[in-house]
Amino acid sequence: MGRARLRDLGLTIGLMPPGPLNAITDVPGVLVGHRTVIRDAPRVTRTGVTMVVPREGAIWTDYAFAGYHSFNGNGEMTGIPWIEESGLLGSPIGITNTYAVGIVRDALVGYAVEHRYSHRFHLPVVAETFDGYLNDIEAFPLTREDAFAALAAARGGPVDEGNVGGGTGMRCHGWKGGIGTSSRHVEVPGGAYTVGALVQANYGRRHHLRVDGVPVGRELEAGAGAVEPRGSIIVIIATDAPLLAVQCRRLAQRATAGLARAGGLGFNSSGDLFLAFATGNHVREPAEGPYTLHMLPHAYLDAFFEGTAEAVEEAILNALCAAETMTGYQGTVEAIPLESLVEIVGRHRPSAGP
Amino acid sequence: MGRARLRDLGLTIGLMPPGPLNAITDVPGVLVGHRTVIRDAPRVTRTGVTMVVPREGAIWTDYAFAGYHSFNGNGEMTGIPWIEESGLLGSPIGITNTYAVGIVRDALVGYAVEHRYSHRFHLPVVAETFDGYLNDIEAFPLTREDAFAALAAARGGPVDEGNVGGGTGMRCHGWKGGIGTSSRHVEVPGGAYTVGALVQANYGRRHHLRVDGVPVGRELEAGAGAVEPRGSIIVIIATDAPLLAVQCRRLAQRATAGLARAGGLGFNSSGDLFLAFATGNHVREPAEGPYTLHMLPHAYLDAFFEGTAEAVEEAILNALCAAETMTGYQGTVEAIPLESLVEIVGRHRPSAGP
Amino acid sequence: MGRARLRDLGLTIGLMPPGPLNAITDVPGVLVGHRTVIRDAPRVTRTGVTMVVPREGAIWTDYAFAGYHSFNGNGEMTGIPWIEESGLLGSPIGITNTYAVGIVRDALVGYAVEHRYSHRFHLPVVAETFDGYLNDIEAFPLTREDAFAALAAARGGPVDEGNVGGGTGMRCHGWKGGIGTSSRHVEVPGGAYTVGALVQANYGRRHHLRVDGVPVGRELEAGAGAVEPRGSIIVIIATDAPLLAVQCRRLAQRATAGLARAGGLGFNSSGDLFLAFATGNHVREPAEGPYTLHMLPHAYLDAFFEGTAEAVEEAILNALCAAETMTGYQGTVEAIPLESLVEIVGRHRPSAGP
Amino acid sequence: MGRARLRDLGLTIGLMPPGPLNAITDVPGVLVGHRTVIRDAPRVTRTGVTMVVPREGAIWTDYAFAGYHSFNGNGEMTGIPWIEESGLLGSPIGITNTYAVGIVRDALVGYAVEHRYSHRFHLPVVAETFDGYLNDIEAFPLTREDAFAALAAARGGPVDEGNVGGGTGMRCHGWKGGIGTSSRHVEVPGGAYTVGALVQANYGRRHHLRVDGVPVGRELEAGAGAVEPRGSIIVIIATDAPLLAVQCRRLAQRATAGLARAGGLGFNSSGDLFLAFATGNHVREPAEGPYTLHMLPHAYLDAFFEGTAEAVEEAILNALCAAETMTGYQGTVEAIPLESLVEIVGRHRPSAGP
Numbered sequence A, B, C, D: 001m002g003r004a005r006l007r008d009l010g011l012t013i014g015l016m017p018p019g020p021l022n023a024i025t026d027v028p029g030v031l032v033g034h035r036t037v038i039r040d041a042p043r044v045t046r047t048g049v050t051m052v053v054p055r056e057g058a059i060w061t062d063y064a065f066a067g068y069h070s071f072n073g074n075g076e077m078t079g080i081p082w083i084e085e086s087g088l089l090g091s092p093i094g095i096t097n098t099y100a101v102g103i104v105r106d107a108l109v110g111y112a113v114e115h116r117y118s119h120r121f122h123l124p125v126v127a128e129t130f131d132g133y134l135n136d137i138e139a140f141p142l143t144r145e146d147a148f149a150a151l152a153a154a155r156g157g158p159v160d161e162g163n164v165g166g167g168t169g170m171r172c173h174g175w176k177g178g179i180g181t182s183s184r185h186v187e188v189p190g191g192a193y194t195v196g197a198l199v200q201a202n203y204g205r206r207h208h209l210r211v212d213g214v215p216v217g218r219e220l221e222a223g224a225g226a227v228e229p230r231g232s233i234i235v236i237i238a239t240d241a242p243l244l245a246v247q248c249r250r251l252a253q254r255a256t257a258g259l260a261r262a263g264g265l266g267f268n269s270s271g272d273l274f275l276a277f278a279t280g281n282h283v284r285e286p287a288e289g290p291y292t293l294h295m296l297p298h299a300y301l302d303a304f305f306e307g308t309a310e311a312v313e314e315a316i317l318n319a320l321c322a323a324e325t326m327t328g329y330q331g332t333v334e335a336i337p338l339e340s341l342v343e344i345v346g347r348h349r350p351s352a353g354p
Helices: A054-059 A080-086 A099-115 A144-152 A216-224 A245-262 A298-322 A338-347 B054-060 B080-086 B099-113 B146-151 B217-223 B246-264 B298-322 B337-345 C052-059 C078-086 C096-112 C142-151 C216-224 C246-260 C298-322 C336-347 D054-060 D079-086 D096-112 D144-152 D216-222 D245-262 D298-323 D338-347
Strands: A031-039 A043-052 A062-073 A094-099 A125-129 A178-188 A191-202 A230-239 A273-282 A292-297 B029-038 B044-055 B061-073 B095-097 B125-129 B178-188 B191-202 B230-238 B271-284 B291-295 C030-037 C046-055 C062-073 C093-097 C125-129 C178-187 C191-202 C232-239 C272-286 C291-295 D031-039 D045-053 D062-073 D093-097 D125-129 D180-190 D191-202 D230-240 D269-284 D292-293
Touching: A031 A144, A043 A054, A043 A099, A043 A144, A043 A191, A054 A062, A054 A273, A062 A080, A062 A245, A062 B080, A062 C191, A062 C246, A062 D079, A080 B246, A080 D079, A094 A144, A094 A230, A099 A125, A099 D096, A125 A191, A125 A230, A125 A273, A144 D180, A178 A298, A191 A245, A191 A298, A230 A245, A230 A298, A230 C052, A245 A273, A245 B080, A245 B246, A245 C246, A273 D079, B029 B146, B044 B054, B044 B099, B044 B146, B044 B191, B054 B061, B054 B271, B054 C336, B061 B080, B061 B246, B061 C062, B061 C078, B061 D245, B080 C062, B080 C078, B080 C272, B095 B099, B099 B125, B099 B146, B099 C096, B125 B191, B125 B230, B125 B271, B178 B298, B191 B246, B191 B298, B217 B337, B230 B246, B230 B298, B246 B271, B246 B298, B246 D062, B246 D245, B271 B291, B271 C078, B298 D245, C030 C142, C046 C052, C046 C096, C046 C142, C046 C191, C052 C062, C052 C272, C062 C078, C062 C246, C078 D245, C093 C096, C093 C142, C093 C232, C096 C125, C096 C142, C125 C191, C125 C232, C125 C272, C178 C216, C178 C298, C178 C336, C178 D031, C191 C246, C191 C298, C216 C336, C232 C246, C232 C298, C232 D298, C246 C272, C246 C298, C246 D079, C246 D125, C246 D245, C272 C291, C272 D180, D031 D144, D045 D054, D045 D096, D045 D191, D054 D062, D054 D269, D062 D079, D062 D245, D093 D096, D093 D144, D093 D230, D096 D125, D096 D144, D125 D191, D125 D269, D180 D298, D191 D245, D216 D338, D230 D245, D230 D298, D245 D269, D245 D298, D269 D292
Parallel strands: A094 A125, A230 A273, B095 B125, B230 B271, C093 C125, C232 C272, D093 D125, D230 D269
Antiparallel strands: A031 A043, A043 A094, A062 A273, A178 A191, A191 A230, A292 B291, B029 B044, B044 B095, B061 B271, B178 B191, B191 B230, C030 C046, C046 C093, C062 C272, C178 C191, C191 C232, C291 D292, D031 D045, D045 D093, D062 D269, D180 D191, D191 D230
16 A cells, blocks of 8 residues: 555545545445556566456446546547447456557457457457656566456455556656545435546646645645656546446546646646446346446436546545655656645645634 | 429339338327428528427427437537537427528527426527528528427428428539438337438539439439539438437438438538437436436447438438429529439349349 | 726736736737627516627638537537538637527628628537526527627727626626636747637536635635526637647647636536637638648647636636626626635635745 | 459449559558468468558658548547547558557557657557458467568558458458558649558448449349358548648548448448548657648548548458458358459449430
8 A cells, every 4th residue: 555545644625425445446346456567677667557347347248338538638548439439348447558558458358358258359448658757668568467467456445556556657746646546425316326536647747736726736846856747647437326328428527627626737748538437237248138227317417527526636646645756767756745745735724714 | 292202213222121101200209390481572582491309399308319420510500519418309400591590599499488398498409501592591581480380380291302491492412402301110139110311401413423323413414504512411310219329329420321322422511410319218307316218239220320321311312302493592403303313223223144 | 897807806827927918809819899788678688799709800711720629518609510620710709698599690690691701601609608597588688789789899908807798697606707808928939829718607616616726615605695506608718829720629628627726517507618719820711722831839739728727717717706796587696705705815825834 | 462453353433533553552652561471370360460651651750640530439449549639640550450459559669669769658550350250369369570570561552452461361241351452633723632542341241332333242142151241441541632630530531431332331340440641741740840831721622532432432342352262260251253243233334325
């Protein structure tokens, strides 16, 4: 586990309650697995693979509605044409480094073949961010086995954050970044659901970072070196609500609000790609006839929109809080100083009113 | 009614059977109403409004899934942002001339207000093609009352084609065009459905026109004047199958195949905008809780895709066959000569095989 | 002019300098015209039309690249199919109430006809938000003449904000909203440009409102009535930089960041539609051959993205600060109390550091 | 080379003249390379990689405008988020089998690394169709070296068609399919250009196949076995015209018309993904300031639309005519019988007129 989570510091984001784990794994059936690869020889490796596995793996034949949104398309996410066409997700979701998208994507195909899910050819979803500062990415260190290991490691319960899995070598707002997660409990007429977010955070300029609106980045920047990394962020949103594909797309797009509040602007070099899926309906393959589905009224989605934005914002901050200082290929990336963070937010808290 | 329909000439398109009326009104509950405005003074008017009314008008509060596709966007269709966001259609669909989109759109809002459907503000769908050759469009002859008249005229049963409603002054492949319709009977495991198309055909060059693959346009062109109109085509697709929004979008896109087979290329000046809706699910407003829905498996859609392409192709040809020669604002547009059409297709029919 | 602008209160947004007017009219050639219609009889009217006129009106024949983004599509913006197809804007942009989109749209067509710009048919851009609380919108009070009056009123220089033009009857975050504008000076290698934003702000819940990150809405809400309006926001972005259509689309999408920072979430009932145009290239019609164009490298756009987000955020706050308390059709909507706003932000300003 | 090209049989498509080679390589600087892998042990392999290399390979640092269209998204094409965001293509384009997209994609990244094009991370374009009937695709036979070999084989001049490269094991309309290409000479005011198409054709039902409108498939089907393959088609469009990204997207979409005329319907299981690029402008990286570009007026594009549709239609038929009967993993796929094809088309040619 990482150093801390935002709430360990006494800080919260938004007004909605998180789920029990405050993690994407609060959504029933959603598993997360990390494969972290750290070694110094023969070449410096700080990278990995993270797998988000819906339905405890049954997603291969029990599809879930899903939707995609690109806030800035300087990145890769395979499998998107079919998600946009069909509205359905039929594979686990891999997240890794930019140069390993292909091998992880083919590994997921291979996994389907091995498990005889390949009655249809597969178009799995694999996304990436770039870790070439801490990781000698040109060594192409990841293998099919690393992807399989991430799948094998997938489980429910608390999720490791920070320097793990695909997030191992990532940077965020000039500090060490990586994997983060959060969730929200959503109540609507007639039902209660969970929306969870998992991010691989590797984006942003230091001075844009905000914590619950407080311009932490600007204050921290004053005393910090001139690291100016820019990168990407992948956001996976999960919910157990019975949403259709168009509704999942709406959720995916709302990740933008959480990202923007934390300080993301979708810079040119950033691949800010978001995917949301909803497990509240089952679309089993092969089909045996028309599916019976449920759909929440669109008007109920406001609570999900708010929950998504909050969970994404907090997941980013959890990634920052969890990630530890790392030295790698081209240098060292510092962890965000938690004491300073708390102190700065405290100073911006309202003094006594009039 | 117009001069003839394609099948009256002994010609058919495709392999699938049409519905009883071979019209969009074969889809239960779908009504069509025309308001045709033809007068010579004070200014030459050859225009009108056509309304496609799903669910016999209950669409205002019993929404249907819908999807949109633009083959070439040089046209207007209001209401699209909400259809793309929500996947739902909540109004009748108006089709008129390019300069009257606004007045017909506001008239539909007014109709909703009058009938107290306005518990929410409305974003009705109105599309257009340009009839400025036969119609003195700059006179802005259409009124709110014309839109209301088209709504009032909406009914099931056979649909008038050719020089009626929004199609009154339109041209197609250099001949008189206008409104056309067709349908197909679709059988899939466990159910039988109808897919119907209605077009307002105002596009295309003469030499591109094909009838069941036969290059009728090239042969007719030899002996014809050099009319070179280019315009637009609006296609409305309806089905009673339980399709979701993403599936409706797929149907809408398949109109492209029917259009391409008839000779459409989506020329630069053409607004080739397609909308499909499916009445097999009910999304009633205001909502009283989660909706229960059905969804045909995507794999069943092939028959709908084929039916859509066939119905669109035949609807275009029905518009051409029905439309009569018209003299208007800037001149005369000839009806396609039916005898020649039959003769040319006949000559291209296979002679005895080996 | 309205009560105040945000900077009049000693508050600023972001780090980039505004243009001389801190308005969309800092972009050379961009004019803004308002037609405000306020009367109490025969029916209560609080509405209007705002026109954004690029190139001092020459836009009708000297097109500008443009791009569109929908953050939430529960709204109307005409003209979008052609902007998405061609990447070009060829008309002034009207903003009005939801029920008047049609009449203003047709009025722009009529204006083009009258001025003989109609060598091609036109697909003008008109957008809307809903003012049915303060304005008896069901009276359909606006006329073609109101649209023409807004065009005739278009001029450069300072822009009236608040209860003017299309923004007359609007609400925002539970307070009186309306029109707001702001701009930023953008420097990139080899050139300096302006990016400006104009908003018609009619969206949001009170407790989400933030001013430079400070949760002003939550604090103000404690002592306020339970107004819970939800609506829409239209954002127009202008720049004089030589951007292409794909780049304008990117700018339009960045309005999301400014909106999110102010407290927007794209709620279900909101039509959050954004349009950006760039006057740095000229695409004149009719064409006399290939156009020669310039294009800033994508990597230069980061400054524009940041400027767009800042200008949108500040334009929203300018709308709130300018708008005055208004009593209308169904009641009264209070202006945001400026003293409280300043006081709350002040209390959240950092006390002395460690 | 394959058995024949359509024109070798005395048949032509459309009215526009082809380029000298009637191939995508008529577009100056466009190279095509095939790596064909056929072996029977240890596992039956009938697959390969095809590379389309713009600008003789300089595309890595001299980007070209590009646009994407999905007619049916049941397929994979990597690199699309960045092409949609930026409008730019910065890599060769790989086409291979469904399970090898990843390895070919990473190989292109590796190629860029090796050649020091990796000053920025790369998002190369690789697409696929499914060859699992003739090829034991579950053996994952392709390697990085195969991708490199396809790149190394890239050259101008005549293009091998049929059972080569990525098309080695493909089927089309029930016959042996594969790679096909064609081109058209396009004249517009002030300039002459070429538009070329290359397809990897693996789609379609036998009875839908048409040759110049003649229903060849229905007639051939009568005497043929009940092969009912369904698959995908990848279409690459190239032109040397100075088109912008939005214009390339329009060209890509027009591939639909050519495909529809040949008998494609975008069936559910088909990945019909189209990419168009234009080399008439240069967007060099790293940028040294604003680019100077040219853009053909949109109104000139009609000739390109028509040329694209014709070239795609003929490229598909060239793939069919060139491909030879192949026996592989699960059986034999017959080549389309050329004599019958010619005979059937001849029988549908017009007999003497009246």
